[in-house]
Structures are given as structure tokens and as C-alpha cells.
Amino acid sequence: MTSIQKLIISLSTAAFLSGCALAPGSFMEANEASPELAGQVQFYSINSETIAANSNLANNLPELAENSTFEEERANYDYRVGRGDVLNITVWDHPELTIPAGSMRSAKEAGNWVHNDGTIFYPYVGRIKVEGLKVTEIRDLVAERLSRYIENPQVDVTVAGFLSQRIYVTGEVKQPGVLPVTNVPTSLIEAINASGGLTPESNWENVTLLRNGTEQKINLRRLYQQGDTQQNILLKPNDVLHIARSDDNKVFVLGEVRKPQSYVMGRSGMTLAEALAEAGGLFEQSADASGVFVIRQASPETGRLADVYQLNAKNATALVLAEQFELQQRDIVYVTAAPVARWNRVISQILPSITGLYSLGRFQTDIK
Numbered sequence: 188m189t190s191i192q193k194l195i196i197s198l199s200t201a202a203f204l205s206g207c208a209l210a211p212g213s214f215m216e217a218n219e220a221s222p223e224l225a226g227q228v229q230f231y232s233i234n235s236e237t238i239a240a241n242s243n244l245a246n247n248l249p250e251l252a253e254n255s256t257f258e259e260e261r262a263n264y265d266y267r268v269g270r271g272d273v274l275n276i277t278v279w280d281h282p283e284l285t286i287p288a289g290s291m292r293s294a295k296e297a298g299n300w301v302h303n304d305g306t307i308f309y310p311y312v313g314r315i316k317v318e319g320l321k322v323t324e325i326r327d328l329v330a331e332r333l334s335r336y337i338e339n340p341q342v343d344v345t346v347a348g349f350l351s352q353r354i355y356v357t358g359e360v361k362q363p364g365v366l367p368v369t370n371v372p373t374s375l376i377e378a379i380n381a382s383g384g385l386t387p388e389s390n391w392e393n394v395t396l397l398r399n400g401t402e403q404k405i406n407l408r409r410l411y412q413q414g415d416t417q418q419n420i421l422l423k424p425n426d427v428l429h430i431a432r433s434d435d436n437k438v439f440v441l442g443e444v445r446k447p448q449s450y451v452m453g454r455s456g457m458t459l460a461e462a463l464a465e466a467g468g469l470f471e472q473s474a475d476a477s478g479v480f481v482i483r484q485a486s487p488e489t490g491r492l493a494d495v496y497q498l499n500a501k502n503a504t505a506l507v508l509a510e511q512f513e514l515q516q517r518d519i520v521y522v523t524a525a526p527v528a529r530w531n532r533v534i535s536q537i538l539p540s541i542t543g544l545y546s547l548g549r550f551q552t553d554i555k
Contacts, residue, residue, distance in 0.1 A: 227492035229485065233459075237496065238511045254416040257374070261421060264372040265321045269351025269424075270305055273298040274317070276329060279341040284310055284333075298347040311336050322346060322370075346370060352424035356382040359389035359430045373422045375405065385430060391454050392516070393431040398423065408454060438514050440466040442522035443474035452516065459498065460509035462520050469500075469522055476500040478523030483515060 231237050268274065275298045278284040299307040305318025312332040317325050326344040333340040352368035361383030366373065375396075379385060391408040407430075410418035422428065437449045438457060445467030450457070459481060463469065469476060479498040485491035496512070499505055514520070 227490075229489075229491055229494050231494065231496045233481075233496050233498040233505075233508050233512055235508070238508065254419065257416065257419060257421060261372050261374075264421070265323075266346065266349075266368070266370040267319050267321055268301060268317050268325065268346065270301050270303055270318055271350040272301045272346055273348030273350065274301065274307060274322075274325070275299070275345045275347040276309060277343045278333065278337070279343070281337065281340070301351070354378055354422050354424070355427045357427065357429045359386045359432055360384065361386055368424050375419050375422060375428065376410070378422055378428055379430075388432050388434075390431045390433040390436045392436065395429045395431070396420070396422075397427040397429070398425075408456070412455070436516050438462055438516070438518045438520060440520045440522075442520075443470045443524050444468065444522050445470065452514070457514050458510050459512040459514060459520065460506055462514060463509065463522075466520075473524050475523045475525040479509075480521045480523070481512070481514065482519040482521060484517065 276285070299309065301307055301317055306314045306316050308314050309329060312329055315325070315328060315332075317328075320328070322344045326342050329344065330340050330342040333342065346369075349367045349369045354366045354368060354373060355364075356366060356378055357363050360379060363382060366378055366381055373381075385391075385407075391411070392406050394405040394407055396403040396405055405418050405420075406415070407418065409415040433451050436452045438452060439449045440462050441447045444463065447466060450462060450465045457465075459479075463479070469479075477499040479500050481496040481498075483494045483496070485494045498509055498512070500509065
């Protein structure tokens with residue numbers, strides 16, 4: 188036997204013995220972690236207990252209860268006047284003290300403008316500091332000062348122009364812009380509706396409220412679909428409400444599927460079965476149905492790198508579990524290759540080399 192023939196036999200034997208390790212393509216074994224990742228990855232089998240403990244609905248389903256804080260804030264809400272507002276002050280039975288609006292002037296145009304120093308001027312009363320006061324407090328203040336000149340004055344104060352305070356709605360709403368703060372309290376839902384509602388590209392689970400330099404995350408899916416009224420809050424002046432796009436609300440389906448790529452999760456979320464269906468299903472010839480994995484970033488408090496969930500889909504009833512397993516944003520669904528497919532790939536890659544070496548060996552033998 189020539190040295191070339193011995194080399195061919197050695198390569199074939201090595202490839203046969205280590206085909207699974209050398210095979211290109213996707214393969215993964217549960218509990219198979221490199222030493223440097225030991226303790227950083229936790230493996231789970233997808234079953235009814237895992238779904239109950241780890242699915243989005245099981246973890247995040249709120250206890251439906253009255254949002255007492257919201258109701259209390261709404262009941263106690265009262266507008267406070269700011270710079271730039273326009274007040275309309277009426278003293279009954281004293282038309283000389285009331286600036287007439289006239290046929291060509293609105294109450295907003297004819298009212299008392301709150302100046303940059305937070306004051307207004309009114310006859311007999313003079314300058315009054317009104318910034319930060321409620322209209323009832325301004326009414327009592329004007330009546331008290333007028334009582335020096337008018338017996339028992341009947342005073343009414345209203346805000347003709349709400350111009351000092353605003354709420355900002357940005358992102359994926361149909362009409363992003365500025366909403367005035369008025370004497371009627373504005374909730375989060377009302378602000379979104381006043382902005383034309385959400386666009387189809389909006390991410391229900393990624394809404395940010397910026398208030399006084401701090402961010403608060405709000406989940407509209409829990410509010411709209413699950414009735415979690417804790418997500419509905421009363422907005423305050425200078426709040427910035429931002430609804431993010433769904434670009435980041437993706438899952439990634441890789442490995443032995445027909446269309447490996449990223450998929451955007453809908454407003455109702457996405458299950459493992461839906462993700463596999465979106466990807467065209469498994470390759471019957473090459474996929475290992477027992478190796479369907481969901482790789483998820485672990486919570487920071489666990490100290491782990493990732494949580495890995497494995498579904499054995501060889502049994503058709505496992506598809507019921509796949510339909511119940513809720514995916515989370517940025518999950519990676521990974522379908523591994525069957526051992527036969529991996530061996531075939533090894534052979535297909537080394538066969539040209541083996542054939543070439545064998546032909547070379549025969550050529551050298553013929554020369555001799």
C-alpha cells in the first residue's frame with residue numbers, strides 16, 4: 188500500500204470517527220457548554236411546568252385591580268396657571284371692570300395675559316402674582332382686593348388660553364406633536380388618542396415616559412389586551428411620551444429551517460410554533476426535530492449569560508407545547524442538524540479531496 192493510499196484511509200477513518208464534531212452547519216446538544224461558560228448557561232426542557240413558570244403570560248399577567256393612585260390623582264387634579272396663559276376675569280354687576288370681547292375679539296384675545304414675571308394687571312387691584320395658583324385661589328385673591336372698593340364683589344376667573352404647559356408625544360403615533368395641559372386631566376391613553384392613535388409599526392411593549400430626567404417603561408400590551416390599569420398614568424407638564432418602533436421587537440430563527448432570518452413580533456406577541464411557521468418549518472431531510480432550542484438572555488440578577496430551552500418536536504404533541512411557549516423580544520430560535528445530515532456534509536466536503544488524492548495515488552502507481 189502506497190503512502191498516498193494510507194493517507195486516504197487515515198482521512199476517511201478520522202472523518203468517520205469525528206464527523207459530528209467536524210461537520211459544518213448547525214448542531215447543539217443540551218447541557219453541552221464549554222468550560223468557560225459552565226455555570227453561565229442554564230438548560231431547561233420545554234414542558235408544561237416550564238411554560239407555566241417562564242412564559243410571558245405566566246410571568247407578567249397582572250392582578251386586575253383598581254388603579255387607586257390614578258383615580259386619586261384624577262379626583263384631586265387642579266390646573267395651576269403659568270406664564271403665557273390668558274385669564275378671563277368677570278366681576279358681576281360691574282361691566283366697567285370686564286374688558287369686552289367685542290364681535291371681532293375672542294375671550295382669549297381680550298383676556299388678561301400672564302406676563303413673563305408671572306403677574307397680571309387688573310383695575311383697582313393692580314399687579315397680582317398668579318403663576319402657580321389655581322383659578323379658585325386667583326378668584327379669592329381678586330375678590331379680597333376689590334372688596335376695598337366694591338361691597339361683596341362677585342368674581343369669576345377662568346382660563347381662556349392654556350398656553351404655558353405642554354405634553355410631548357413622539358414616535359409611532361399618527362400625529363406626533365404637542366398637547367396643551369388644560370383644566371381637564373390627561374391620561375396616557377387620552378394623550379395617545381389625541382395624537383391620532385398608534386401606527387401599525389408601533390411597539391406596544393416599548394413605551395417610554397420621560398419625566399424630570401427619569402425614564403419609566405410602560406407596556407401598552409398589558410394595558411390594552413390584559414386590562415392592567417396600572418400602566419395608565421396621569422400625565423404632567425413637560426412629560427415626554429415616546430412610542431418606539433417595532434424594529435427592535437424581533438426574534439431570530441436560525442439553523443435548519445427554510446427561511447432563517449429575523450421576524451418582527453406582532454402586537455399579540457409570538458409563540459415558538461408561530462416563529463417556526465414564519466420560517467417555513469423545519470428541513471425534514473436535515474433538521475433534528477429533537478433539537479429545537481430557544482436561547483434567551485438571562486436576567487441580570489441571576490448572574491448567568493443565557494437560559495436555553497429545548498423542545499423535542501419528534502412527538503407531534505410537542506407542537507402543542509410550542510404553541511403555548513411565548514417568545515420574548517430578541518429570543519434566538521435555533522434548530523440543530525441531524526447527525527446523518529452532518530455526516531453527509533462532511534462527506535460532501537472532503538469527497539473532492541479524497542477523489543483527488545486517490546487519483547493522484549493511482550497516477551503515481553501507474554508511473555511506477
